[in-house]
Amino acid sequence: xxxxxxxxxxxxxxxxxxxxxxxxxxxxxxxxxxxxxxxxxxxxxxxxxxxxxxxxxxxxxxxxxxxxxxxxxxxxxxxxxxxxxxxxxxxxxxxxxxxxxxxxxxxxxxxxxxxxxxxxxxxxxxxxxxxxxxxxxxxxxxxxxxxxxxxxxxxxxxxxxxxxxxxxxxxxxxxxxxxxxxxxxxxxxxxxxxxxxxxxxxxxxxxxxxxxxxxxxxxxxxxxxxxxxxxxxxxxxxxxxxxxxxxxxxxxxxxxxxxxxxxxxxxxx
Amino acid sequence: xxxxxxxxxxxxxxxxxxxxxxxxxxxxxxxxxxxxxxxxxxxxxxxxxxxxxxxxxxxxxxxxxxxxxxxxxxxxxxxxxxxxxxxxxxxxxxxxxxxxxxxxxxxxxxxxxxxxxxxxxxxxxxxxxxxxxxxxxxxxxxxxxxxxxxxxxxxxxxxxxxxxxxxxxxxxxxxxxxxxxxxxxxxxxxxxxxxxxxxxxxxxxxxxxxxxxxxxxxxxxxxxxxxxxxxxxxxxxxxxxxxxxxxxxxxxxxxxxxxxxxxxxxxxxxxxxxxxxxxxxxxxxxxxxxxxxxxxxxxxxxxxxxxxxxxxxxxxxxxxxxxxxxxxxxxxxxxxxxxxxxxxxxxxxxxxxxxxxxxxxxxxxxxxxxxxxxxxxxxxxxxxxxxxxxxxxxxxxxxxxxxxxxxxxxxxxxxxxxxxxxxxxxxxxxxxxxxxxxxxxxxxxxxxxxxxxxxxxxxxxxxxxxxxxxxxxxxxxxxxxxxxxxxxxxxxxxxxxxxxxxxxxxxxxxxxxxxxxxxxxxxxxxxxxxxxxxxxxxxxxxxxxxxxx
Numbered sequence: 001x002x003x004x005x006x007x008x009x010x011x012x013x014x015x016x017x018x019x020x021x022x023x024x025x026x027x028x029x030x031x032x033x034x035x036x037x038x039x040x041x042x043x044x045x046x047x048x049x050x051x052x053x054x055x056x057x058x059x060x061x062x063x064x065x066x067x068x069x070x071x072x073x074x075x076x077x078x079x080x081x082x083x084x085x086x087x088x089x090x091x092x093x094x095x096x097x098x099x100x101x102x103x104x105x106x107x108x109x110x111x112x113x114x115x116x117x118x119x120x121x122x123x124x125x126x127x128x129x130x131x132x133x134x135x136x137x138x139x140x141x142x143x144x145x146x147x148x149x150x151x152x153x154x155x156x157x158x159x160x161x162x163x164x165x166x167x168x169x170x171x172x173x174x175x176x177x178x179x180x181x182x183x184x185x186x187x188x189x190x191x192x193x194x195x196x197x198x199x200x201x202x203x204x205x206x207x208x209x210x211x212x213x214x215x216x217x218x219x220x221x222x223x224x225x226x227x228x229x230x231x232x233x234x235x236x237x238x239x240x241x242x243x244x245x246x247x248x249x250x251x252x253x254x255x256x257x258x259x260x261x262x263x264x265x266x267x268x269x
Numbered sequence: 270x271x272x273x274x275x276x277x278x279x280x281x282x283x284x285x286x287x288x289x290x291x292x293x294x295x296x297x298x299x300x301x302x303x304x305x306x307x308x309x310x311x312x313x314x315x316x317x318x319x320x321x322x323x324x325x326x327x328x329x330x331x332x333x334x335x336x337x338x339x340x341x342x343x344x345x346x347x348x349x350x351x352x353x354x355x356x357x358x359x360x361x362x363x364x365x366x367x368x369x370x371x372x373x374x375x376x377x378x379x380x381x382x383x384x385x386x387x388x389x390x391x392x393x394x395x396x397x398x399x400x401x402x403x404x405x406x407x408x409x410x411x412x413x414x415x416x417x418x419x420x421x422x423x424x425x426x427x428x429x430x431x432x433x434x435x436x437x438x439x440x441x442x443x444x445x446x447x448x449x450x451x452x453x454x455x456x457x458x459x460x461x462x463x464x465x466x467x468x469x470x471x472x473x474x475x476x477x478x479x480x481x482x483x484x485x486x487x488x489x490x491x492x493x494x495x496x497x498x499x500x501x502x503x504x505x506x507x508x509x510x511x512x513x514x515x516x517x518x519x520x521x522x523x524x525x526x527x528x529x530x531x532x533x534x535x536x537x538x539x540x541x542x543x544x545x546x547x548x549x550x551x552x553x554x555x556x557x558x559x560x561x562x563x564x565x566x567x568x569x570x571x572x573x574x575x576x577x578x579x580x581x582x583x584x585x586x587x588x589x590x591x592x593x594x595x596x597x598x599x600x601x602x603x604x605x606x607x608x609x610x611x612x613x614x615x616x617x618x619x620x621x622x623x624x625x626x627x628x629x630x631x632x633x634x635x636x637x638x639x640x641x642x643x644x645x646x647x648x649x650x651x652x653x654x655x656x657x658x659x660x661x662x663x664x665x666x667x668x669x670x671x672x673x674x675x676x677x678x679x680x681x682x683x684x685x686x687x688x689x690x691x692x693x694x695x696x697x698x699x700x701x702x703x704x705x706x707x708x709x710x711x712x713x714x715x716x717x718x719x720x721x722x723x724x725x726x727x728x729x730x731x732x733x734x735x736x737x738x739x740x741x742x743x744x745x746x747x748x749x750x751x752x753x754x755x756x757x758x759x760x761x762x763x764x765x766x767x768x769x770x771x772x773x774x775x776x777x778x779x780x781x782x783x784x785x786x787x788x789x790x791x792x793x794x795x796x797x798x799x800x801x802x803x804x805x806x807x808x809x810x811x812x813x814x815x816x817x818x
Contacts, residue, residue: 136345138596 001058003033005051007065007086013041014089015050018072022080022099026057033057068108074101077118090127093120096144106150115163117144121236125150125169133159139180141165147236154191157184160201164229168238176203179262183229187239198255198262204229205266206244215254220268222248243267272310273298274751279315279730282701283322285710285719289698295320297726300751304722311753313746315730321701322718323382323727323749324658327708328503328533328568329649330580331372332404332411333389333397338599339366339578339611339650346576346613357760358405365576365613365650373405373766377754379658380729380744382766383709383717386411387503387533387648388452388582390606391418392793394444398804401768406749408717408727408809410769412503413444414582416451416485417458419605420786425488426478432782434492438775439783443799445770447712447811448498452505452582454485457608460585467585469508469544471520482507486524494528496773497814499713501529501566509586512542515551519558527564531711534570534648535559536630548625550686552632560638566711568646571630571661572623573653574678577614580651584608605790616653624679626652628686634665635691640702641710658704659741665695666737700737713814714769726751768808 003025016039019025025033034048047053050070055062059080067073068087078097083104090108093101098118109127112120113134126148132155133140140159151169161180170188179198186194190209204226211217227245234240247267254262274297281293296306330336340347343366350363352371361371376384389397389411401409415421415437424433437449459466459475468475471483489502506521508514518538522530532538539555540548559565581587584600587610591598598612616623630652637643645662649655664671675683683689695703709718716725728748734740747755749764787795 134345134348136343136348 001056002060002062003057004055004062010066011069015040015070016072017070018075020073021077022059112146115141115144119145122148126152128153130156131165166233195264197258199259200261203264211252214256215252218251218253220248220250273306275309275312276315279318279320281320282698283720284698284702285706286721297751300726302720302722302724302726319731319733321729322705322720323729324380324704325708325718326384327644328387328646329384332386332400334393335580335609339580355760357763365578365654369400369403373407377406377747382727382749383408388414388450390414390603391444395800402806406764408766410447412448412450413446414607415449416454417607422478425480435775435779437492438773439779447770448500448503449489450503453507455482483524490525490528499811501531503531505533506538509537512540512546512548513544515539515554522565529564532567535567536570539629550629552629556636566642568644569630569633570648570652572616572626573657574616574618577653578650579614580611582607584610618678621679621682624682628688632688635693640699641707644708645703659738662741663738668694768805772810
């Protein structure tokens with residue numbers, strides 16, 4: 001049972017379509033889905049003006065087209081699956097509770113902000129603030145997984161308090177800023193000020209990185225949880241090497257301007 | 270031109286005119302209550318409904334620089350509570366500190382038609398007037414902070430009492446304020462100069478000017494009573510929130526003697542115990558004093574569980590609280606006039622102090638012998654939002670509901686109060702007093718808080734629902750200055766309320782005394798300081814009282 005939504009044409013203005021979740025659509029007849037309101041710029045229009053709707057409503061929604069201007073897809077969803085064949089816009093899976101979102105292309109800013117559970121997979125790259133807290137809030141993502149195969153930009157995992165973010169490529173500045181708990185794994189190069197203001201939590205940086213002076217070098221060791229995590233990520237298709245599985249890791253504690261209970265791990269190669 | 274109206278069959282509560290739930294017919298013409306209207310344009314059948322004057326909030330924080338800082342500090346709060354526009358009204362955002370438009374509309378949807386912003390620095394008056402102009406429906410005014418003003422304290426130090434009087438009048442005129450507000454009088458300036466310094470006793474002379482809070486309070490009480498301000502000095506006493514502060518509060522009230530004084534959010538000033546230790550309740554001592562002294566009015570500043578925002582000119586207090594909360598806060602510069610501290614806060618049922626504060630507020634309400642002088646407020650948004658008034662009304666009117674709520678809070682705190690023994694239930698008429706007639710009388714607003722001929726036609730009509738929280742959350746009709754604003758629960762018009770202010774006379778020569786001080790110490794030009802009349806838009810000058818001798 002798959003519902004298919006195809007973008008009629010790439011929109012010229014942002015479209016807000018927070019109604020596209022399996023929770024909302026799985027019970028509705030096609031005719032009603034077509035009438036659901038979405039915002040096209042500042043105008044409210046029926047969903048059918050932006051998408052053609054076909055297939056059968058159920059647990060899976062298949063979206064097709066360049067949706068880099070379509071925001072809030074899968075926001076607050078709790079179950080089912082969304083497959084996006086193309087790019088996705090900002091606020092993808094915002095405050096998501098469960099279910100799965102898979103994007104074949106790139107995603108915009110704010111992937112899974114304040115996410116509580118479920119999994120978001122981005123085959124391409126993601127914008128700024130993946131898995132972060134919205135502005136003003138202290139707590140970002142608290143559970144679930146965000147798997148980005150490409151690169152991510154600034155402030156991934158801002159205020160994160162649980163769950164897992166894995167970034168296959170490089171990431172921007174301030175990864176894990178103000179983290180409270182949870183895990184961020186970065187396979188590519190990390191930008192500056194990684195982990196600034198973190199209270200607790202773990203950041204794993206696979207490439208050499210510049211550590212803030214408010215982080216103190218602790219030791220070199222083999223964390224027993226890490227191979228388990230990395231094997232899980234390898235199964236999800238991330239570029240985990242055998243060397244990373246067997247390496248020993250250098251550990252820094254920080255951030256001393258906050259609680260100083262966080263850690264940055266980096267393989268000593 | 271507003272249309273004429275007639276309201277029939279309603280159960281009218283108009284305590285100022287000794288009408289307690291009797292069927293009366295009301296007429297409205299030209300924005301005022303009239304004795305009769307021959308052929309009204311519209312007749313409302315209010316059968317089964319309760320008719321009251323529009324609500325009057327005597328103490329809230331709804332406009333000005335500090336309110337705006339609190340808005341900017343909490344985007345996460347606005348996100349959860351959008352306030353959509355309608356055909357007639359504008360959009361905004363809600364939360365604990367709503368945007369200006371949402372503030373006006375949300376007051377109206379509770380049946381409130383007047384609200385007084387309780388603390389504005391003189392330098393923030395211009396900004397405040399602009400925001401109040403954008404706060405729709407309600408009539409409004411503000412109290413100007415003068416209790417920590419450097420220039421005024423210098424005049425008092427030098428014993429220049431007559432110039433002090435002129436300067437206070439000049440400041441009120443220059444800002445278009447409604448009365449003088451004192452916040453932690455004498456304490457902010459030492460704190461601004463040195464960390465953790467403050468005054469804690471009413472007779473302690475501060476080390477900046479060598480004058481005591483008592484001297485400042487006495488001087489303002491004298492000026493306001495002699496000049497006949499319709500509302501006396503509005504005071505936030507020293508030692509807010511500290512254990513044992515009820516002694517300071519009693520001393521403050523005694524300083525006024527038999528002259529009029531309004532004590533703001535008195536719940537925060539009714540704590541027994543020793544400084545630095547856990548507080549207890551001193552509601553009995555405070556309520557007894559207020560009950561026995563008809564010159565004193567107060568508002569309660571009830572704490573309601575849930576989100577709040579501390580915003581105060583009592584900067585030392587905000588600094589102390591930020592050490593407890595350990596989250597974001599703001600301490601803003603107010604030049605030579607006051608202090609300012611803002612931090613998001615929340616009151617929790619299980620926390621001893623919060624539960625005690627909640628219980629003390631209710632004790633004060635229930636121990637009040639004269640509802641005209643113990644007025645309903647939450648010190649919005651310090652004790653909780655004004656949007657929680659309906660729940661507070663239910664707590665006062667419904668003993669069973671109150672007992673049920675008591676079960677949910679910290680037992681140890683409740684055990685240190687007399688709340689479980691207080692069986693009183695407020696009547697609808699008493700609610701009409703503490704939310705309407707009382708505050709209007711305390712403010713000296715002769716045309717508000719009642720429904721006699723000549724009064725402003727600010728009227729709310731509620732369904733007489735047994736669940737008082739539900740009833741007071743959603744009036745069926747709200748009429749402001751004779752205009753139908755909410756018709757059958759829906760907004761049907763927008764309206765710009767009036768600015769209420771006073772204009773005491775002063776000797777123009779005082780300007781020459783203030784000017785050099787300004788030019789030496791302020792960041793803005795003196796000539797740009799006084800707010801011109803063009804900022805007033807629609808306004809009303811409330812006349813001074815005849816001298817009491």
